[in-house]
Amino acid sequence: MKKDRKAERQRINQEIRNLCEKGRFTQTIRFMQHGDISVCEHCIAVAYLSVRIARALPIHMNYRALIRGALLHDYFLYDWHEKDRSHSLHGFRHPGKAVKNAGEDFRLSKREQNIILRHMFPLTVIPPACREAWIVCIADKICAVAETLHLSRRSYRRYVKWIKRNFKDKR
Ligand SMILES: [Fe+2]
Ligand SMILES: [Fe+2]
Numbered sequence: 759m760k761k762d763r764k765a766e767r768q769r770i771n772q773e774i775r776n777l778c779e780k781g782r783f784t785q786t787i788r789f790m791q792h793g794d795i796s797v798c799e800h801c802i803a804v805a806y807l808s809v810r811i812a813r814a815l816p817i818h819m820n821y822r823a824l825i826r827g828a829l830l831h832d833y834f835l836y837d838w839h840e841k842d843r844s845h846s847l848h849g850f851r852h853p854g855k856a857v858k859n860a861g862e863d864f865r866l867s868k869r870e871q872n873i874i875l876r877h878m879f880p881l882t883v884i885p886p887a888c889r890e891a892w893i894v895c896i897a898d899k900i901c902a903v904a905e906t907l908h909l910s911r912r913s914y915r916r917y918v919k920w921i922k923r924n925f926k927d928k929r
Pocket of ligand 2: 800831
């Protein structure tokens with residue numbers, strides 16, 4: 759069990775490192791998601807919860823796609839609280855923006871694209887098309903509720919420090 763947790767942490771850390779080095783994941787620290795939780799912390803929380811849900815299920819899972827999709831699902835890279843015409847209908851449009859930004863920085867698999875694009879179901883009406891996308895869609899909602907109600911334990915704040923210390927902020 760302990761070994762599983764360690765392996766899961768190493769795997770997630772490795773993907774975060776890759777996204778910071780090769781893309782603009784460092785920017786997600788600057789933008790707030792729910793309350794005082796940054797997009798960065800939110801996405802990392804969703805990645806951890808997604809992996810935990812996946813592990814509890816007796817079905818095959820593409821963990822690389824699951825983790826990358828979860829980390830990139832809110833890669834829209836702007837402050838959605840700011841009044842700006844380009845931010846209108848954020849709830850509906852941000853999955854499209856996230857997949858576009860992510861596609862500019864990384865080569866995404868079809869599964870990863872589906873995870874990002876469909877995570878707002880049922881607000882956006884087309885449902886996820888693979889099990890990994892369903893899991894991220896559910897994990898996102900659980901994390902969003904916990905963050906909005908201030909129930910999250912802020913366990914991922916340490917990542918903000920770690921990212922700031924180790925990676926240059928790419929604009
Ligand atoms: Fe989202
Ligand atoms: Fe989200």
